[in-house]
Amino acid sequence: MLFKCRIIILAAFISVSTLASAGIFRSKIEENKTQDSTSFVSQFAEDNNRCFKCHGQARYEYTNETLGKQVKALMCSERIVNKEDFYKSNHKTFSCTDCHSEEYTKFPHSGDLRMEQKLICIDCHGGDEKFAQYHFEEIESEYKKSTHFKMEEDGFSCWKCHNPHSYKISVRNSTNLKETIAYDNAICLNCHSNYSRFQLLSDKAEINIIQKHDWLPNQTSHFANVRCIECHSQINNNIPVSHLIKPKAEAVRHCNECHSQNSILMASLYKFESKEQRRDGFFNGIILNASYVIGANRNEYLNLLSLVIFFGVVVVIIVHIVFRIRKKL
């Protein structure tokens, strides 16, 4: 009988554990489906196609009129613009010649065109009421204080992070935060995990990002759930995304900067969602819905309930002790 009961208890224990494991650990991989489609039709499609014909892929063809024959050649990788990415980007409504010289419509292109002054963000976005809400002037002034600006003489510019031919706003319009985080981090890694590109701007030795972040617990989870700029930039509430990249010595290293009730993530990664979403009785309710940050997710009702239960138990024990003392038990 005793043996039978033990078997029942052990079986119940294993069943509870297994069922709970199946429920909690069932790994569900969220597919990050691309939401953009290529359905957009540019009014300059025909004009742009003249450029994409050669610059849209690695191989191009042209007629050498001097020799009177067709020539096939490889396009320099820096001069390739992916047509599909361009028509998904923020600048998809543009004609190539809005930013590049009209002279480029002639082929072969004049050698002097290579020396043309390239536009930067503020050239179009600055002083324009349409973009006033994004405070491009303040973005520029923050950038000028950042560690990236120090490399401007070596060729650093807005375009190193925001490729004008493919960049798209992500965090502000995000419906899939994970996708946004991966997109934004890829911008940093484009140079910081690609030494060839990194060397164009810095003489420093190659940095192994993984090793440099060895101190970070649950590294994979952090890399997938927050952007590099969360720790490596100075928050400015006036602009949508912080542009003041700090020197590495000033990067956030204290866990409780994020893992606390007044987490800095509420002013950075979650700032757009936090304005819109209900709190649901949770401090930092948005983190509840989007993700989970130890120390930042706290439920005010559970906090209150736990205090009531704790002090209730303490009072009952004290009353019991008093009676025991009076009865000398």
Add this chain to the structure above:
Amino acid sequence: MYLYPKWLRAWHVLNAVLFLILIITGLSMQYTDKENASYIVGFSKAIKWHNFAAIVLIINYVIFVIGNFLTANGKYYMIGRKNFISDLMKQLKFYSFGMFKGEKHPFPVTEERKFNPLQKLTYVLAMYVALPLLIISGIGLLFPEITIKTIFGVSGLILTDILHITMGFSLSIFMIIHIYTCTLGSKPTSLFRGIITGYHISDDH
């Protein structure tokens, strides 16, 4: 009366130490604050100690389950249906009123009955319900990549966390009551002595 074999005493003391570490580090993580240093242990240290203590606790718990399965100690956790509620009420009445009126213990400790009905229920709930749930949810938080991402649009991790802190809190309350009721022996210290020496002195709670 020899009631607590060596393996059980070793398990118990290790479990107690680990629980204290887990409560202190758990509270430190849950109530960490970046401006006011209101936490007890720094967040990064708290994480390391919490994870380490939790892994040792899991191993210790497996030893407890196997030990109860292989030895006679397991029989003390069997709950019979017969008179279960009425026996429970008898024990509650004894703690609330009877003991102050000088009544005799309704379920004195014998070799066949180490726990009174109230103890038995709380120990079974603590060891076979709350602790497994605490361990499972804890593993879910230790390896967030294997936890369900969303449940009805809410982060699976936060639900796992709520389960974890609720079970952790319940077991912490259990521990406070457990320590207090252990002062209800023939002398306030006799039951504590019993779990150290292994011998129970009768006429107590």
